[in-house]
Amino acid sequence: MTAPLDVTGSQSEAPPEVVLEGAGRQAIQGRSLGRIAWMRLKRDKVAMTGAAVVIILILVAVFAPLLVSWLGHPPAEWHREKIDPAIQAPIGAFGGISRDFLFGVEPTTGRDLFSRVLYGARISLLIAFFATLLCVLLGTVMGMIAGFFGGWVDAIISRLMDIFLAFPLLVFALALAGVIPDKAFGLSGDALRISLLVFIIGFFNWPYIGRIIRGQTLSLREREFVDAARSLGARNHSILFREILPNLLAPVLVYSTLLIPSNILFEAALSFLGVGVRPPTPTWGGMLADAVHNYDVAPNYMIFPGLAIFITVLSFNLFGDGLRDAFDPKSR
Template sequence: MTTTTTPQVASRWSRFRSSYLLYSFKRDLVAQLSLVVFIALVAVAVLAPWLAPMNPYDLAQIDIMSSELPPFWIEGSDPAYPVGTDAQGRDMLSTILYGARVSLIIGFGAVALQAILGVSFGLLAGYLGGRVDAFLMRLADIQLSFSTLMVAIVVGALVKAIFGGATFSAYAVPLLVLIIGLAEWPQYARTVRASVLAERHKEYVDAARVMGFTSRRIMFRHILPNTLSPIFVISTVQVANAIIAEAALSFLGLGMPETQPSLGSLIKSGFDYLQSGSWWITLIPGLVLVVLVLVINLLGDWLRDVLNPRLYKG
C-alpha cells in the first residue's frame, strides 16, 4: 500500500509546486497578506472560547457597572478591558471574537447551502435541458429580479412572524443560514448551467453515455469536476456577501439577537450610543467586519484571475 500511494502523493505535490496557482500566489503580495489576515481572523474566531477574556454568553461574568468603558488608549479605560465594554458591560474583545465566530459560521454555512442547491439545479438545467431547464432558470430569473437583501428580509420577517421572536432567537444561526442560502442559490445555478452547456457535448461525455453510465454519474462524476473553477471563485465572493447579509439583517433586527453577538448585532447594539460618545461599541466591530470582507474579496479577485485561462501567460 505504501509503495503505491507515496509516489502518487509525491506526484501531486510536485504538480502543485510547479502549478501556476502557486506561482501566481508567490508573486502576489496582496493575496499573501489577505490570506494571512484571513487565516488569523478565522483562527482567533475558532479559538474564541480559549482566547476571549470572558464569555459574553455567561451573565454571571457581565458587570453592568462596567458598561461603556473606553478602549485602553482613551482616558478612563480599565486594563481588564483592552478595547472597552459595551452598554451591557460585556468585554468588547470577547464579544468581537465570539461575534466573528458566529458571522463566519453563518457565512460558510449559507454558502454551503447555496452551493448544494445551485450546483444541483445548474447541473439538472444544463444537462437535461428542455422543460427542466426552462422551469429552473425562470425560477432563478424571478428570484434574481429582487435584491438578495430584499428576499432575505421578506423570508426573515415571515419566519419571525410564524415562529415568533423567541423561537427565532433560539435558532437564529440555522435560520439565517437557511434564509441567506435560499436567497443566493441562483448565482451558482446560472454559472454551473453555462459551464454544463459547454461541456455536455464534448467527447468524454459522449463516451460516458456510450459506456452506459447513468445521467447522475455523468453529471456528478464527469461534468461537475470540470466546472469547479467558477464554483470556487463564486464561493469566495459569496462568503463575503453572506457575512454582509447577516450583518445587514442583524442591523435591521431580523438577524442575530443582541444576547448572541455577531458582528452585525454588535454594530447594531452600539449604534444608539454613538451620540453619547461610546463610538467604539459600533466602530470596532465595524472595522473588523470591513477587514474580514475586504480580505475575502481580495482573495476572490486573485483566485478569479488565476483560474481564468484567458489571463494565463504561460
C-alpha cells in the same frame, strides 16, 4: 533528439535517459491544473495576504473561548463599575480601553467589547459558511441539471431562477424572521435563529451560482470527453458526477469565496435591523445596531465591530479575486 557535434565532427544520438532527465538527472514531471493554479496563487502576494487573514479569523472564531479566558472577560458579564452612572458612558478615555479591556467596554452594561467581537465572529462566520454551503449545493445541482439536459427541464429551472432573483429577499427575510416564534421545528433560542438565517440566505441566493454553473455546463456537455463517455455507454448521472462535476470545481470554489463576504454582510444587515440572533448573544451587526445610539459617548463601540466586518469582507474578496486569476490566467 540528437546531441551537438563532438570534437571529431561526428554526430551521436543522445541516450533516452539524458533526454528525459536532463543534466541534473531529475525526471520531468507533469503538472496538474490544480498545481499550476497553486503556483500562480502563491505569486499573488495580495491574495495570499487575504488568505492568511481569513485563516487567522477562522482560528480566532474557533478558539474564541480560549482567547477570552486569557485576554478578556466572559461576553455576557456586566461591569457596572466601569460605567459612569451620570451619563451611562464608559469611564476613561477611548471608551474605557485599558490592559484588562483591550477594546473598551459597552455603554450602560460595561460588557467586555473585545470578548463580544470575538464571540460575534463565531456567529457571523458560522452563518456565512453554512449559508454559502447550502447556496452552492443547490446552485450546483440545479445548474448542472438545467445545463446538461436542456429543453423543458432547462426552461423550468431557468424560470425558477428568474422568480428567485426577482424576489424581494430582504423584505421576505424581515417578515419571516419576525413571525417565527421562539420555539419551532424542534429548535429554540440561538439554534433556531441561526438555522433560520442560514435557510433564508442560502435558499434564496442559489440562483446566482446556478446561472454560472448552467453556463459552464452548457459548454462542457459539448466537449470531447463527454462524447467519449457516452460512446463507452456511460449514463447521464455518471457523466454528470464523474465527467462534468470535476471540471466545475474551480468556478464553484472561486464563487464560494466571493459569496461568503456577501453573506456576512447580509447577516450583519439582518442583525442590524433586529431580526438576527437575539441579544445577549453577540453578533457584529447587532453590536453596530446598539452602537448607533451610543457612538457619541463610546465611538469604539462602533469602530471595532465595523472594522471586524470590513477586514473580513475585504480579506475574502482579495482571496477570491486571486483564486479566480489563478484558475483563469487570461483574466489578468
